[in-house]
Structures are given as structure tokens and as C-alpha cells.
């Protein structure tokens with residue numbers, strides 16, 4: 001069986017722990033490789049290599065660091081097809097969707113190409129007699145990223161694109177479910193001219209995560225994954241004195257006002273609800289039609305479209321979406337559909353049983369559509385993370401906006417309307433971090449910042465954009481006086497009189 005190891009100091013390395021985890025091909029349900037799970041000692045070796053390499057990288061002028069990013073971007077474009085196929089084979093998303101995953105990461109690399117400009121500090125000439133004051137942004141040293149299975153290219157690049165351009169060394173701990181792409185990215189970074197040790201990939205489970213959190217030389221931890229783990233990472237990282245940003249789960253509502261274009265809404269809900277089998281933190285998982293009339297008209301349009309969704313192997317260019325990530329997760333999603341029926345919701349389209357000749361063991365699920373979901377149901381409160389769209393009917397604008405506002409998660413949301421005033425009020429009042437107005441998946445572009453509210457994000461800095469630069473650097477402010485003669489000792493705090 002093929003083994004997947006780690007990428008340390010510019011090359012593949014074994015940790016020799018004897019601990020492995022299966023990596024599946026979700027389309028066939030078969031094990032395609034074994035990923036080695038590293039130990040705390042191995043993590044410490046990776047950190048030591050990163051720590052040794054980082055000062056020279058930080059001392060490399062930002063323009064030269066940017067040139068490595070430019071070269072890396074060109075390599076991503078060169079290898080896009082191969083990377084997408086590799087990603088698709090471990091994750092199960094279609095190749096077209098895998099290209100989107102890589103492209104969204106590549107856009108953060110493009111953003112990081114502007115690092116000389118982004119790192120410029122502030123300067124005040126003449127802050128006092130003969131005194132100038134200036135600030136600079138310096139890298140933190142060795143930083144780490146812990147990433148989820150659902151965007152194995154984009155999310156590592158959200159983090160290391162900015163972190164490395166800022167002059168840090170980066171330890172990547174990918175999801176053990178689809179670990180190959182982050183290693184391949186390391187090979188491309190090396191080809192682009194990145195010095196060895198600046199990007200290290202350590203595969204593993206909780207053992208490595210805890211070792212990262214406890215290691216004194218890891219100065220910051222960026223995490224994306226489920227909320228329970230995000231909260232754990234945030235609390236434990238803070239205990240060990242680290243800077244932590246930890247993005248968590250989601251339940252994203254789309255509010256549909258009576259004046260919305262229902263054909264557009266239907267198209268958007270199909271794409272945003274079922275694309276990538278619903279395994280996106282910005283998937284629309286709850287549609288909130290305002291008035292029963294709108295709900296009935298919307299369901300009449302959605303039902304045939306959900307029934308017609310084409311599910312199949314991820315490498316088949318004809319399918320709308322592929323399998324889920326694992327057999328366990330597939331069963332979990334089925335359990336939530338069962339639960340919503342037990343709780344009194346109405347299953348309009350049942351996607352629980354689907355099977356294809358030759359792929360009987362694949363982790364497939366058809367699309368499900370569930371109506372009359374209410375806020376007290378457990379299946380509403382929880383992130384299902386599958387090809388399931390729930391409908392929670394609302395009477396008016398106020399009861400509609402109350403749903404995302406009261407929900408534990410606050411990652412993304414959308415409103416569909418032709419009324420600018422209603423949209424503006426929604427954007428202002430909604431307790432959610434990323435808002436779409438007639439846009440279903442409002443993922444901010446690389447030069448803005450990505451982050452949710454409430455239990456969708458712990459910590460105070462978003463991913464990428466200028467917030468990312470702030471997260472991966474620390475500010476130093478210098479006050480400089482070049483006096484003409486010696487001054488007197490001053491015993492009171494200096495102020496500007």
C-alpha cells in the first residue's frame with residue numbers, strides 16, 4: 001500500500017512512528033494510501049528546522065520574497081490540472097470544483113505578491129523636537145496552520161501565502177483525510193525558490209495538534225475546522241501564550257423576500273446548497289422564504305431540480321457533485337435527515353439512498369430537501385455538512401432576520417430581494433460575518449478578509465487580506481531622537497506639551 005509521509009526541510013521524510021491512518025478514494029470507498037501520523041518528537045524536529053531557516057528568510061528583502069510567490073503562482077497554474085485531479089481523488093469533489101479550490105488559494109498567493117507594499121509601516125516626522133516616530137511589522141518566527149478536509153488547497157494557502165510572505169516559517173498540519181495536496185504544494189514552493197525549512201508539512205492527528213499548541217517556538221496558530229475543535233485550539237493555544245485564530249462550523253441562512261427573482265434564487269440555492277456535496281462552510285444550508293406563498297412557489301421550483309441532481313464519481317465531468325468524505329460522515333448526514341423527520345419536519349426530497357453500478361461502496365448521497373424546519377429542532381441547530389437544504393418558513397422580514405441572529409453560528413448569510421432598503425437593513429442588522437446580497441456564497445476575495453461571528457470563529461483576526469498580514473506580524477514602534485546637545489533627566493512621563 002502506498003504511504004504518505006511528511007515534507008520536512010525540502011524533502012519527504014518518514015516519522016517512523018508506525019502509526020498510520022487510511023486515506024480513501026471516496027468515489028470507490030476503497031483505501032488508496034496510508035498516511036503516517038507523526039509524534040510530538042517529530043513535530044519538534046520540524047519546528048527546529050523551521051526555526052533555523054526562518055531568520056535568513058525574514059532577512060530576505062520583501063521584494064525577493066514576493067518573487068518566490070510570483071514563481072509559485074506560475075507553478076500552480078502550470079500544474080493546475082494534476083493538482084485538481086489529486087485533490088479530487090482524495091476529497092471527492094469534482095475536478096472542476098477542485099480547480100476552484102486551488103484558484104481561490106492561488107488568489108491569496110497573488111495578494112501575497114504585494115507583500116512589500118503590505119508590510120510598509122507608518123512614519124511621523126517631527127513627533128517632537130528632533131524626534132521621529134515610526135512603526136514596522138516584523139514576522140513572528142515559526143507559525144502553524146491546522147486545516148480541515150474540505151478545502152485541502154485553498155485553506156493552507158489562505159494561511160501560508162500570507163505567513164510566508166511576511167517572513168515567517170510555516171508548519172502545515174493538514175487534514176489526515178486528504179493530505180497529499182499540501183505536500184505537493186511544498187514541492188512547488190521549493191521549485192519556486194523557497195528555502196528549505198520555511199514550509200514544513202507534518203501529518204498527524206490530535207497528538208501533533210497538541211504538540212503544536214504546546215511547543216514554545218510556535219508563536220501563532222491558525223486553525224480552520226469544526227467549532228468544538230476550534231474552541232479547544234483557541235483556549236489551549238491562549239493558555240500556552242500563542243496568538244490564535246480559529247474558524248469553526250456554520251449554518252448559513254438565505255432569506256428570500258417576496259420580491260426576489262425566484263428563478264435566480266432556485267439556481268443559487270441548488271449550487272450553494274448541493275455543490276461539493278454541501279461540504280462547504282459557506283454552503284447555504286437553510287432557505288428562509290418570507291410568507292407561505294413564497295415558500296410554496298420556491299419548493300415547486302426546487303423539488304424537480306433537487307431530484308434531478310447528478311451525483312457520481314468525482315472524476316466524471318458530467319456530475320454535479322461527488323461523494324462525501326467518509327463512510328462515517330455519510331452515515332452522520334443520514335442520521336440528521338432521519339432526526340429531522342422524527343422532529344416533525346417534512347422530507348420533500350429524500351436523498352438517503354443512492355447507488356451506482358461499479359461504485360456501490362462509494363460515499364454517495366443524493367440531494368435532500370426538508371421543509372417546515374423550526375428553530376427548536378436539533379437538526380436545525382446543528383451543522384449537517386451534507387447535500388441537504390432545509391426550509392425554515394418565516395412570516396415577515398423581522399422573523400426572518402431573527403433566525404440567523406439567534407443561531408449559534410454566524411459564518412455567512414444571504415438575502416434575496418429587489419428592495420435596496422431591505423437589503424441595506426439586513427446587512428446592517430444581521431449578526432453574521434459575511435453577507436451576500438443576491439449572492440449565495442459571499443466568500444470575500446483574497447484582498448478582503450474571511451471570517452465569521454459567534455461560534456463560527458474564535459479569536460479576533462480574520463483570514464487573509466490585511467487582517468491576515470496583521471495576524472502573522474507584530475508591530476514595533478520606534479521613537480528616535482537625534483538631539484543637538486545633551487538634554488536634562490526627566491522624571492515625569494514624557495507628554496507633548
Ligand code: NAD
Pocket residue numbers: 146147148149150151173174175176204205206209210224225226227229230232247248249250280281383385411452456
Ligand atoms: P475537524 O475539526 O474534524 O478537523 C480539522 C482539523 O483539526 C484537522 O486537521 C484534524 O486533524 C484536527 N482535529 C480533529 N479533531 C481534533 C481534536 N479532537 N483535537 C485536535 N485536533 C483535531 O474538521 P473537518 O471535518 O476536517 O472540516 C469540516 C469542518 O470545518 C466543518 O465544521 C466546516 O464548517 C469547518 N470549516 C470552517 C471554515 C471556516 O472558515 N469557518 C472553512 C472550512 C471548513
